[in-house]
Every structure is written in C-alpha cells, then in structure tokens.
Amino acid sequence: MMTAHILIGISGWRYPPWRKVFYPKDLTQKRELEFASRALPTIELNGSFYALQRPGSYMQWYAQTPAGFVFSIKANRYITHILRLQNIETAMANFFASGLLALKEKLGPILWQFPPSFKFDAGLFESFLKQLPQDTDAAASLAEKRDSSMQQREFFKVDQKRPLRHAVEIRNKSFETEEFIRLLRKYHVALVIADTAGKWPYKEDITADFTYLRLHGDAELYRSGYKDQALDRWAARITDWSQGVQPPDAQLISCLPPPQRNCRDVYCYFDNDIKVKAPFDARRLLQRLNLESGLAALDWSHAEDPGEINPTKARGAKAT
Numbered sequence: 001m002m003t004a005h006i007l008i009g010i011s012g013w014r015y016p017p018w019r020k021v022f023y024p025k026d027l028t029q030k031r032e033l034e035f036a037s038r039a040l041p042t043i044e045l046n047g048s049f050y051a052l053q054r055p056g057s058y059m060q061w062y063a064q065t066p067a068g069f070v071f072s073i074k075a076n077r078y079i080t081h082i083l084r085l086q087n088i089e090t091a092m093a094n095f096f097a098s099g100l101l102a103l104k105e106k107l108g109p110i111l112w113q114f115p116p117s118f119k120f121d122a123g124l125f126e127s128f129l130k131q132l133p134q135d136t137d138a139a140a141s142l143a144e145k146r147d148s149s150m151q152q153r154e155f156f157k158v159d160q161k162r163p164l165r166h167a168v169e170i171r172n173k174s175f176e177t178e179e180f181i182r183l184l185r186k187y188h189v190a191l192v193i194a195d196t197a198g199k200w201p202y203k204e205d206i207t208a209d210f211t212y213l214r215l216h217g218d219a220e221l222y223r224s225g226y227k228d229q230a231l232d233r234w235a236a237r238i239t240d241w242s243q244g245v246q247p248p249d250a251q252l253i254s255c256l257p258p259p260q261r262n263c264r265d266v267y268c269y270f271d272n273d274i275k276v277k278a279p280f281d282a283r284r285l286l287q288r289l290n291l292e293s294g295l296a297a298l299d300w301s302h303a304e305d306p307g308e309i310n311p312t313k314a315r316g317a318k319a320t
Helices: 031-040 054-066 077-082 091-095 099-107 122-131 138-143 178-186 230-240 277-288 313-314
Strands: 008-013 044-047 070-076 107-113 166-169 193-195 210-215 267-268
Touching: 008 138, 008 230, 008 277, 031 044, 031 054, 031 277, 044 267, 054 099, 070 099, 077 107, 077 230, 091 099, 091 138, 099 107, 099 138, 107 122, 107 210, 122 178, 210 230, 230 267, 267 277
Parallel strands: 008 044, 008 267, 044 070, 070 107, 107 166, 193 210, 210 267
Antiparallel strands: none
C-alpha cells in the first residue's frame, strides 16, 4: 500500500537575521546549508528565481545535504515575469541546462510563480504547460537546446530517469476559472496553495498527485508567525491531503472533484522569513505531524515566541 511523503521546510536558507538565532552563533556561513538540511527535510531553493545558478553550486548543495533530503526549485523569473511566457523555448532550455539535474534524486518539484499583473490566457498557458518536461530525460533533451550564453556553465547529464513535478503559484484573480483547473489536471501540474495574509488568491484545488503549500504569513506577509491554532489547522489539512482527500471546507475554484487517490505527497514551505519565524514554524508543524524523528535538535531559546513552542519535545528530537 502506498503511503504519502510529507516534507515541510523553508524557502531559502541564507538570511543574515537567522544567524545566532536559528543558526548556532559559532556556525560559519558556508555551513548554513549543512545545518539547515539536518534540521529540516526540505528547502525551496529561491536563488534560481533571481538568476540562473551554476552547475558547480548544485553539485555543492547536493554534497552538503544528507541522504533523503529534497530541494524544490523556484523557476527563473525571466520566463514568468520578463518574457511572460512569450517565446520562452530558449529560456526554458537555459534554465534546465543550468545544473538542477545535478541534484539527482534530491530534485523535488519545480515552482513556477507568476506576478500579480499576469492574467490567465488559456491558449498561452496551455502552450507553456506543454513545454514542461515530465521526467529528467525530457528535461535533459530540452536543456540540449540551450544557447551560447550557457557555454562552459551547462549541465544536462542524467544519472537515472526520474519523474519531474511542477507547481504553479498564481497571484491574479483571472485564474479563478474552471478552464485553468482543467488545464492543470490535464498536464498533472499542482496549484500552489499560498497563504499570503489575504493579499493574493487563496485556493485549494487539487490538480496533481501531490500538494504544494507556501506559507508566507497568515497575518502579515513575510513577517508574522503562525500561532498554535493556525498550525493545528495546517496539520489537519495536510493530513487530509496526504490521505488523498480534500478538507471539507476547502476553498475551491472548480466544482469538479480531483481524481481519486489513496494518498498524495505534500510539500510545504514557510516563507515568513523576515523575523526568523520560518524555520521554527516549520519544526513546530513537523512536531504536530510526528515527523521530527531523525532531525537535528534546535536551540529554541532564541525563538521570538517561546510561549508558542514546546521546548521539552523540541529538545527530545535527535540529531533535511
């Protein structure tokens, strides 16, 4: 019988305010990923959104993280924000040639985030979805079409054929249409469930064989932490999604139910990083789901809201 994988982590790991709070005071910057990947089972890599990374970086990140760790990759904004899905063939090839395939079995979903000004266009969006490689072999074939700007910095070697997953984060209400959900389900792409303190659309339609959450802060974008009641609610919803069902009060675009499954993998990333909430909130949610086993112990004394943390249980976690 299949069981769901639930991975809860953080978006990025290089934040100066995290030093001496989440990270130990004597930890060097070059060891921050080593520490974070043993305290949490997954990280959403967001530097790739701002600029194409290099193969050597992906290789280092692979080497610095433990077995079983997973990276999600935020796709380059040149495709989504600058080109806005127009004439993206070469840009797509360059992105997949930039080294993410060097993560091998640690490569998780690829996140495609669209700006608030980007409106739904069914024809344009389906053209984009058709170009998304569904496995690593297809990604390598696409990467071979990179242009000369990638010379001496390309990587498209595949050690093993593996499926690829894609998730789409929307920020414009024009996407709230049945046709959009049908397209995502047709191409097996997940709709990101994004908690943005009410700033952008919040929808929970299930459109793929996995669920992808981004928690940006429930009261103040990128800043506010999640109280006990909020984390309890997220734990209950994640349990439902992992068991293949929708929460009874799900906020939906489509009235059509998703394909039935016994389970779905769940990826959840906290992006409320400004006040060092994200890593502690991630651990508190893992704690509620009994998923802390094997993770490195944290020093909870520097967390900003010690009253919200169960330090006894936190200290019991053994040294993602």
